[in-house]
Amino acid sequence: MFVEERLDGQAQVKGQGIGARLPRKEDDRFMRGRGLYVGDMKMPGLADVAFVRSPLAHARILSVNIPPSLEGRVFTARDLEGVKPIRAVSGLPGFKPSSQPPLAEGKVRFTGEPIAMCVGPTRAEAEDMAALVSTDLEPLPVLADFSTAEQSEELRVHEEWPDNIYLETKVNKGDRFVLDGAAIVVEREIGLSRQCMVPLEGKGTIAWWDTRLDQLVVYTSTQLPHMMRTGLAECLGLEERQVHVVAPDVGGGFGFKCILQPEEVCVAWLALTKKRPFRWVEDRREHLVAAANTREHHYRIKAFADADGRLLGLEADVAVDVGAYSVWPFSACLESAQIASILPGPYEMPFYACRTRSVATNKPPFTPYRGVARTGVCFALELMIDAIAREAGLEPAEVRLRNLVRPEQMPFTNITGKLFDSGDYPESVRQAVDAIDLPAFRERQKDGDGDGRLLGVGFATYCEQAAHGTTVYAAWGIPMVPGFEQATARVTPDGGLELRIGVHSHGQGMETSMAQVAHEILGVEIDKINVVHGDTAVTPYSTGTWGSRSMVMAGGAVSRACEIIAKRAIAIGAHLLQTTPDQVVLEEGEVRSRTGSIRFQQIAEAWYKTPEVLPADVAHEGLEVTAGYKPKVDSGTFSYATHAAIVAVDPEFGSVEILDYVVVEDGGTLVNPLIVDGQIIGGVAQGIGTALYEESPYSEDGQPLASTFVDYIIPGPCEVPDIRILHMETPSPFTAHGIKGIGEGGAIAPPAAIANAINDALRPLRAEVATTPVTPHRLLAAIAAAAEKQLGKP
Amino acid sequence: MKPSQFGYARPANVEEAVRLLQEADGSAKVMAGGQSLGPLLNLRLAQPSLIIDITAIRELTLVREEKDAIVYGACVTHASVEDRRVPDATNGFLPSVAAGIAYRAVRNRGTMGGSLAHADPAADWMTTLTALGAEILVAGSAGERRVALDQFMTAPFSVALEDSEFIIGIRIRRYSQAARFGYFKFCRKRGEFAEAMGAVVIDPELGIRRGIIGATDSRPILVPDMDACLRPSGEGIQAAKAMIAAMKIADDPVRDGMHANAFARALKQVAQ
Structure with missing residues (x-):
């Protein structure tokens, strides 16, 4: 690494290796509108598919009526002979798996569930057909929310179950007596x-x-092409060699594109049986109504602390509304299992007890979203930290400093057995306090905003276990357990480099960052490095891109593969320089001895074009390598951050404006800080969505109430402030180059930081919010409730 | 979602458009900017047999200046008003309203006439032009007629137009230099549909004192006692808030409060 001091004091790495702040190579095609997505593809004879979806949340299917004129162009479950349901199991004791038929059979379990598919020359014509297909449905009582589903004696989402609970888990750590005499509860x-x-x-x-090739070819918008190959083969009764999956350009995944969808199975079945090309492109309404949902956690939580605000323990009872089906491959329990294991966050405490339930309801399935359970956990825990601070009469930041794991404790095993690899968590709080200038803000807060708005500041600190590997996933026993991650490095005859990775890049900038890792080792210019991803035919197996793992895992594998290439290049170079490998070094893309040098390109040419110059014992294995990689300790890297927000709350309209937003994060060694900043900004924007805007409400009979962007609000450019990012860099002791996973972090803390800031602003009114999104209606209702309480009304 | 099949016509004059409407017998839809109709077609909430695109009718894009009023063609875009490419009858009020409509991309194509014909209760023009006392110019098989805007909207997304009729223009009286205008809307997000809105128009020379509450569940509501609202030194604001909250427009205390506060903000803009 070459480091230069910038004027602002932050070190900047020169060149193209690890740490260089390079613009993304892939942006050239994206910014010019030249990306290639599933919706852009054309081919002769391509037919479009539209689905007939259930208008009811829970009903028996009496009949599906297809007009005779549409025969052969509309298909129902009856046609899908031999197709197996999607079944995501978990090895956790007591887990009840669900069977999700690609097209509903017998009954429908959520509004929007596919019942039939219609095939037309265009999507519009397929939709015309769908409008002509009618269904006779016998309505059943609807389990529209988790508490109704939990309490129902008779009614079941899945009839064969004794209740509506996929899984219940319990964690009990420490002795409860430490809570006796807690000054703060x-x-x-x-x-x-x-x-x-x-x-x-x-x-x-x-x-x-x-x-x-006698193969089913599936181009699909997915984060995990190799897993989709497995899933499709299983559902369709094919061998995996008969399935070729390609993820072309993918416009964002966030976890949603990890799951095998019934629609994918249906379209693949059409191609398999009709031997013609078929396509389905989800429209926005289908996404908002029928696609997998996320985030819905319900906490009953009790925190105990001493008079100084030191945490003594935490008791929590948590329900996750995971909807009608267990998603493949993550299952319906990953979210709640994660809640139980990570709720203590980055804090030390002597006692912890948590019960979780994953509840089945008549809503679309639930899948982990950027941050997985951490966003919910951080929201619950960080609101409690602020509640303790208010009780103790302390600055919330001070309560964090008193309870966070300290740098001298690293590596640290917490109360649930999580192994924190490295870092200085309190320092992230101190830097956030400085960046936001807390003392100055407290002065300014006294005077208000001058326009009737109330000002507040909020903090949230979290840790993000990323790139968790075999040990973690094997314990959950879901259909996906990551092992060694592989990468192929292949030198081309003209001295360029191809990297083939099994993960997929859909916004993470891996076509650039993976090349930077290779450049760090081989010195090949990144313009001469192609990163190939997303195609099961040409990339090594991988469980794909999820869990902030790609830079750690695939980056590590690229690093290993390039190290092996380097060794062989050195052998060839030494021979050409008429010396021995121990007398040369590989630097800046050259093998150098004391007397001469050979460029990487010459080495490639020697091996590929003039092999007669090389004796048989020099690099006979060639300049193409597939290497496997796993960190020394595979339980995951721990990135962390403190977010701080200053907000102005308008008590007349319940609106919230974010005036300042600071992120102090530690993601270990940053391969490309520019890409990391982009990831953080994007994550924070999504976190602001969770905090203030995004919600999929359902009526009591299970009808989705936000089916277009008129009702489902996402933040726009005006709602996302300039985000100030400060980096700390504590390398992980366990991973190649000290890299940690950071892709999800931005989306974890905003709901907590913003809600804490709102509650800080509302202190004079003694009102508090505790539900996302903090809509104007919720905020005004909280103010009204506090006012009534003070008047002594019920 | 993709639209169901429809025919498309782009008549060159008003007479032809009226004839097409008459022939379609209620199954045609007039399209100006298409900013609301487009999504309705895609969602198949509207399934007309024929779309009559009126943007080729030149006179509908023009503005006619009369002595005491300005007549805006139905196809004048929000952006034309925002950018002051058309004369303004209101000393800057119309451009300021236009600038706050949805997003610039919508304003580039969306039209005054289209917005009023769509009659979304949360739309900016319905509330503000009602406050201005605008009139709608309508063409149909029986010829042309004028309708006061406050009589035009009959219910959410419904207006007083016969099957063969469509909006050709909007007539707004010229306000005096002494006129004052207030407008406030509360949106959850910049450019979104409003949750609450209030508009106030005061013109001492013309003897106009009008207040309108918009973004209700239906038609814009005329504030009954503007004299009370205009009492000096904050008293009027308090009176307005109390009066509107008591009207229980939304039948939800939180939203009723929003309506009262939105109107109060508009009122503050004209307070002297």
Whole structure:
């Protein structure tokens, strides 16, 4: 690494290796509108698919009526002979798996569930057909929310179950007696509303049969092409060699594009049986109504602290409304299992007890979204930290400093057995306090905003376990357990480099950052490095891009593969320089001895074009390598951050303006700080959506109430302030180059930081919010409730 | 979602448009900017047999200046008003309203006439032009007629137009130099549909004192006692808030409060 001091004191890495702040190579095509997405693809004879979806949340299907004129162009479950349901299991004791038929069979379990598919020359014509298909449905009582579903004696989402609970878990750590005589006990009900994930590009799938290779080819908008191959093969009864999956350009994933959707299975089945190309492109309404949801956690939580605000313990009872089906491959329990294991966050405490339930309801399935359970956990825990601070009469930042794990404790195993690898968590709080200038803000807060608005500041600190590996996932026993991550490095005859990775890049900038890792080792210019991803035919197996793992895992694998290439290049170079490998070094793309040098390109040419110059024992394995990689300790890296927000609350309209937003984060070694900043900004924007805007409400009979962007509000440019980012860099002791996963972090803390800031602003009114999104209606209702309480009304 | 099949016509004059409307017998839809109709077609909430695109009718894009009024063609875009490419009858009020409509991309194509014909209760023009006492110029098989805007909207997304009729223009009287205008809307997000809005128009020379509450569940509501609202030194604001909250427009205390506060903000803009 070459480091230069910038005027602002921050070090900047020169060159193209690890740490260089390079613009993304892939942006050239994206910014010119030249990306290639499923919806852009054209091919002769391509037919479009539209789905007939259930208008009811829970009903028996008496009949599906297809007009005779549409025969052969409309398909129902009866046609999908031999197709297996989607079944995501978990090895956790007591877990009840669900069977999700690609097209509903017998009954429908949520509004929007696919019942039939219609095939037309265009999407509009397929939709015309769908309008002509009618269904006779016998309505059943609807389990529209988790508490109704939990309490129902008779009614079941899945008839064969004894109740509506996928899984219940219990954690008990420490002795409860430490809570005796706690000076501070705070109890709250805290909730996150159900929401969608709204990637810019919705889901899309195109499938055809390749007669030459005797393969089903599926282009699909996914984060995990290799897993989709497994899932599709299982559902369709094919061998995996018969399935070729390609994820082309994908316009954002965020977890939503990890799951195998029934629509994908349906389109693949059409291609398999009709041997023609078919396509389905999810539209925005389908996404908002029928696609997987996320975030909905309900907490009953009690925190105990001494008079100085030191945490003694935490008791929590948590329900996650995971909807009608267990999603493949993550299952319906990953979210709640994660809640139980991470609720203590980055804090030390002697006692912890938590019960979680994953509850089945008549709503679309639930899948982990950027940050997974951490966004909900951080919201619940950080609101409690502020509640303790108010009780103790302390600055919330001070309570964090008193309870966070300290740098001298690293590596640190917390109360639930999580192994924190490195870092200085209190320092992130101190830097955030400085950046936001807390003392100056407290002065300014006294005078208000001058226009009747109330000012508040909020902090939230979290840790983000990323790139968790085999040990973690094997314990959950879900259909996906990551092992060694692989990468192929292949030198081309003219001295360029191809990197083939099994993960997929859909906004993470990996076509640039992976090249930077290779450049760090081999010195090949990044313009001469191609990163190939997303194609099961040409990339090594991978469980894909999720859990902020790609830079750690695939980056590590690229690093290992390039190290092996380097060794062989050195052997060739030494021979050409008429010396021995121990007498040369590889630097700046050259093998150098004391007397001469050989460029990387010459080495490639020697091996590929003039092999006669090399004896048989020099680099006979060639300049193409597939290497596997796993960190020394595979339980995950721990990135962390403190977010701080200053808000102005208008008590007349319940609106919230974010006046300042600071992120102090530690993601270990940053391969490309510019990309990291982009990831953080994007994540914070989504976190602001969760905090203030995004919600998928359902009526009592399970009808979605936000089916277009008129009702489902996402933040726009005016709602996302300039975000100030400060980096700390504590390398992970366990991973190649000290890299930690950071992709999700931005979306974790904003709901907590913003709600804490709102509650700080509302202190004079003694009102408090505890549910996301903090809509004007919720905020005004909280103010009204506080006013009534003070008047002594019920 | 993709629209169901429809025919498309782009008549060159008003007479032809009226004839097409008459022939379609209620199954045609007139399209100006298409900013509301487009999504309705895609969602299949509107399934007309024929779309009559009126943007080729030149006179509908023009503005006619009369002695005491200005007549804006139905196809004048929000952006034309915002950018002051058309004369203004209101000393800057119309451009300031236009600048706050949705997003610039919508304003580039969206039209005054289209917005009023769509009659979304939360739309800016319905409330503000009602406050201005605008009149709608309508063409149909029986010829042309004028309707006062406050009589035009009958219910959410419904207006007093016969099957063969469409809006050709909007007539707004010229306000005096002494006129004062107030407008406030509360949106959850910049450019979104409003949750609450209030508009106030005062012209001492013309003897006009009018207040309108918009973004209700239906038609804009005329504030009954503007004299009370205009009492000096904050008294009027308090009176307005109390009066509107008591009207229980939304039948939800939180939203009723928003309506009262939105109107009060508009009122503050004209307070002297």
